[in-house]
Amino acid sequence: MPQPTTRRKVLTWATAAAAAPALAACGESAGAARMTKDHGRKPGQKVTLRLWTWVPLQKAVALWNKRNPDIQVVAQMVPANTSGGYQKMHAAVKAGNPPDLAQVEYYALPEFMLEGGLTNLSEYGADKLKDSYVDWQWKQGVFSGGTYAIPQASGPMGLFYRKDVLEKWDIEAPKTWDEYRAAAKKAKKRGSYITAFPPSNAQWFASFPWQRGAHWVRTEGDTWIVDLTSPESLEVADYWDGMVRDRFVLQTQDAQSAFYKALQTGELVTWPGAQWYDALIRGNAPRTKGKWAVSELPQWEAGAHASSNWGGSSTAVLQGSQHPVEALKVAHWLNTNPDSMKLLIEAGYGWPAAKIDLPKSPLGKPDPFFSGQRYNEVFQVSDRNVDTSWRYAPTTTQSFTHIQDNLALALVGKGSFVDALKDAQTKFVDDLKAKGLKARSAR
Amino acid sequence: MTTSSVKSAQPGAGDSARPTAPPKATGRRRTRRARPDRKAWLFLGPFLAVYLFAMIIPVFYAIYQSLLKVERSGPLGLGAPKVVFGGLDNYAIALQQDAFLEGFGRVLLFGIVQVPVMLLLSLVLALLLDQISDRWAGLMRATYFLPYGIPGVIATILWGFLYVPGISPITEMLGDLGFQPDFLGPDTVLWSIANIVIWEFAGYNMLIIVAQLKSVPQELYEAARIDGAGPWQIALRLKIPLVRPALILTCVFSIIGTMQLFAEPLVLKKIAPAVIPDYTPNLSAYFDAFSNANIYVAAAKSVILAVVAMVLSFGFLSLVTRKQRSER
Numbered sequence: 001m002p003q004p005t006t007r008r009k010v011l012t013w014a015t016a017a018a019a020a021p022a023l024a025a026c027g028e029s030a031g032a033a034r035m036t037k038d039h040g041r042k043p044g045q046k047v048t049l050r051l052w053t054w055v056p057l058q059k060a061v062a063l064w065n066k067r068n069p070d071i072q073v074v075a076q077m078v079p080a081n082t083s084g085g086y087q088k089m090h091a092a093v094k095a096g097n098p099p100d101l102a103q104v105e106y107y108a109l110p111e112f113m114l115e116g117g118l119t120n121l122s123e124y125g126a127d128k129l130k131d132s133y134v135d136w137q138w139k140q141g142v143f144s145g146g147t148y149a150i151p152q153a154s155g156p157m158g159l160f161y162r163k164d165v166l167e168k169w170d171i172e173a174p175k176t177w178d179e180y181r182a183a184a185k186k187a188k189k190r191g192s193y194i195t196a197f198p199p200s201n202a203q204w205f206a207s208f209p210w211q212r213g214a215h216w217v218r219t220e221g222d223t224w225i226v227d228l229t230s231p232e233s234l235e236v237a238d239y240w241d242g243m244v245r246d247r248f249v250l251q252t253q254d255a256q257s258a259f260y261k262a263l264q265t266g267e268l269v270t271w272p273g274a275q276w277y278d279a280l281i282r283g284n285a286p287r288t289k290g291k292w293a294v295s296e297l298p299q300w301e302a303g304a305h306a307s308s309n310w311g312g313s314s315t316a317v318l319q320g321s322q323h324p325v326e327a328l329k330v331a332h333w334l335n336t337n338p339d340s341m342k343l344l345i346e347a348g349y350g351w352p353a354a355k356i357d358l359p360k361s362p363l364g365k366p367d368p369f370f371s372g373q374r375y376n377e378v379f380q381v382s383d384r385n386v387d388t389s390w391r392y393a394p395t396t397t398q399s400f401t402h403i404q405d406n407l408a409l410a411l412v413g414k415g416s417f418v419d420a421l422k423d424a425q426t427k428f429v430d431d432l433k434a435k436g437l438k439a440r441s442a443r
Numbered sequence: 444m445t446t447s448s449v450k451s452a453q454p455g456a457g458d459s460a461r462p463t464a465p466p467k468a469t470g471r472r473r474t475r476r477a478r479p480d481r482k483a484w485l486f487l488g489p490f491l492a493v494y495l496f497a498m499i500i501p502v503f504y505a506i507y508q509s510l511l512k513v514e515r516s517g518p519l520g521l522g523a524p525k526v527v528f529g530g531l532d533n534y535a536i537a538l539q540q541d542a543f544l545e546g547f548g549r550v551l552l553f554g555i556v557q558v559p560v561m562l563l564l565s566l567v568l569a570l571l572l573d574q575i576s577d578r579w580a581g582l583m584r585a586t587y588f589l590p591y592g593i594p595g596v597i598a599t600i601l602w603g604f605l606y607v608p609g610i611s612p613i614t615e616m617l618g619d620l621g622f623q624p625d626f627l628g629p630d631t632v633l634w635s636i637a638n639i640v641i642w643e644f645a646g647y648n649m650l651i652i653v654a655q656l657k658s659v660p661q662e663l664y665e666a667a668r669i670d671g672a673g674p675w676q677i678a679l680r681l682k683i684p685l686v687r688p689a690l691i692l693t694c695v696f697s698i699i700g701t702m703q704l705f706a707e708p709l710v711l712k713k714i715a716p717a718v719i720p721d722y723t724p725n726l727s728a729y730f731d732a733f734s735n736a737n738i739y740v741a742a743a744k745s746v747i748l749a750v751v752a753m754v755l756s757f758g759f760l761s762l763v764t765r766k767q768r769s770e771r
Contacts, residue, residue, distance in 0.1 A: 408717065
């Protein structure tokens with residue numbers, strides 16, 4: 001005889017059902033749902049690895065697959081970094097079904113570390129590979145003695161400039177930021193802009209305080225010290241504020257169609273960019289072939305050779321991979337094998353993290369697009385001069401967004417760049433604290 | 444009204460074989476009433492199951508999560524992070540974020556302007572539709588309702604093209620007339636969003652009001668006409684008071700919708716730097732959860748948002764009904 005269902009019973013069930021997740025969630029993990037584990041591979045056994053990236057690595061991966069039938073890599077394209085790629089990776093790590101290999105930029109490595117999302121590759125013999133890579137790039141993936149990522153490429157900064165236009169105007173390529181401003185004035189008179197100022201690109205903007213010698217974050221013991229408002233940072237902020245106020249720069253987001261159009265038409269005559277911008281300019285402003293050249297970044301102090309880095313990424317093995325040994329093998333081959341590097345260079349992936357012999361590398365050839373210049377020699381010097389003591393906090397994505405938003409507001413006349421940094425400073429510290437870390441302002 | 448309820452309304456119907464004890468009959472009647480009850484539960488079952496798993500459980504889970512926090516040690520938190528009970532810490536973190544609170548201010552301002560404008564538009568459209576002949580009314584109703592059928596994300600992409608200078612024919616036309624409109628600036632983008640939301644929902648709210656108008660007995664209008672009321676007077680003195688319940692309903696829905704403003708600013712964010720991650724409370728919670736990996740803070744923000752939306756909608760309801768009560 002079935003009992004009639006009463007309202008009270010239904011309510012009891014509902015409460016029980018609602019309580020179930022609460023009881024189950026006592027096992028909430030702070031990091032990855034699944035830990036990396038090597039299952040060992042018998043000879044002849046076939047494994048398939050997944051690689052998530054937004055960099056065009058497909059050709060290199062295809063080459064690996066041809067040579068290694070037993071270890072097949074499936075390259076899956078995800079949205080670039082913060083426009084969805086990292087979110088996907090974090091979610092996959094949390095859910096316990098991550099890809100084995102992932103494209104993670106240097107600045108984002110600490111964030112993945114914080115979430116426990118990376119595999120300690122030292123346990124699988126990564127440290128033996130150290131000598132194949134440029135030291136500072138290798139160190140980007142080293143945390144408290146363990147190696148967590150294999151470096152792929154960096155982005156040493158340089159100044160791309162329209163050689164033909166500057167010669168016509170009888171201007172030398174600017175060596176200091178003061179000269180750069182003077183050149184901007186002349187360009188303005190002739191209806192052009194010296195450069196573009198992207199309203200929301202904090203990574204690009206950060207390369208200038210970095211070059212000036214600022215350190216936005218550092219650690220003391222277990223406390224993060226945030227310092228966006230050092231004299232060096234404020235000097236840089238003031239400089240660009242002045243350039244914007246005097247309308248010497250074109251406000252447009254870089255790497256977008258309007259920006260490329262301005263490059264094509266000669267509206268923009270220089271662009272302080274990372275090495276990997278060569279492929280972007282070549283691909284998106286083909287009509288300007290032979291008119292470009294590269295020099296080192298203008299200096300804050302005449303005669304100095306300070307430099308900085310914009311971008312750069314690594315190949316990491318996410319926490320939860322079931323084939324870490326094979327994944328490490330692939331990551332190392334991808335970033336050091338000469339055939340693979342040749343394909344990556346063609347795809348314009350940046351400045352190699354692997355040690356290279358420039359004259360023998362395809363990077364060392366004179367380039368007709370850059371008026372026959374061996375332009376990568378400039379970037380090689382720049383890479384050596386990068387201040388490698390610059391660090392990234394584990395909340396960079398979030399905190400750089402504040403800087404970006406504040407600069408964007410300053411651009412439309414709400415406050416100055418200096419105010420923008422001061423306000424972002426407070427938010428930066430709050431971001432770190434919200435993560436359960438110790439943090440304070442430097443001043 | 445089902446047949447069974449009619450049956451149970453006649454005591455003793457169908458059990459004339461047992462002319463015993465009237466007191467027991469009440470008990471029997473109760474069991475007989477339970478029968479349709481059970482059938483009703485059977486029909487409600489699938490809905491309730493989905494509702495339980497997709498609404499009720501997540502709500503409790505979010506409240507539970509909002510009370511947790513991660514404990515870390517060392518500058519990179521490498522010392523084996525643990526999830527521990529954090530009490531109201533996440534609420535403190537959320538409420539100390541000025542940007543999050545500013546988001547509330549923004550949606551409130553948005554609501555105070557956008558909801559009345561939209562409902563006025565819906566009401567005017569509904570009254571006009573009620574006036575014109577039936578043959579056109581159907582077509583016009585469908586036309587006004589059509590935007591509601593377009594998902595908010597798609598609608599925002601379409602409007603985005605009309606807002607971006609260089610692509611938009613609107614800015615070009617206004618530019619030719621000597622105006623320099625900036626639809627995506629920090630002071631204007633909120634109203635650009637309001638425009639999209641009005642476009643999306645005015646027709647939907649209009650339909651609810653029209654439905655209420657349709658249920659008004661025609662005798663009332665006849666009586667009013669006999670008393671010498673013109674169309675204006677009928678609209679103002681008769682129709683508007685009669686659709687009051689529909690207006691209250693749409694207003695409550697709109698308040699809740701405004702508090703949860705999300706898709707439109709998220710899509711516009713790509714083309715408008717003024718739309719910061721904390722632009723609306725909902726956006727703020729989303730970015731905390733999926734971009735900053737602060738799931739527990741995001742849960743707290745969601746709970747705060749739900750509470751504020753509840754307070755506002757119930758507050759509005761009690762305000763309106765108190766007026767009604769005093770009028771009676």
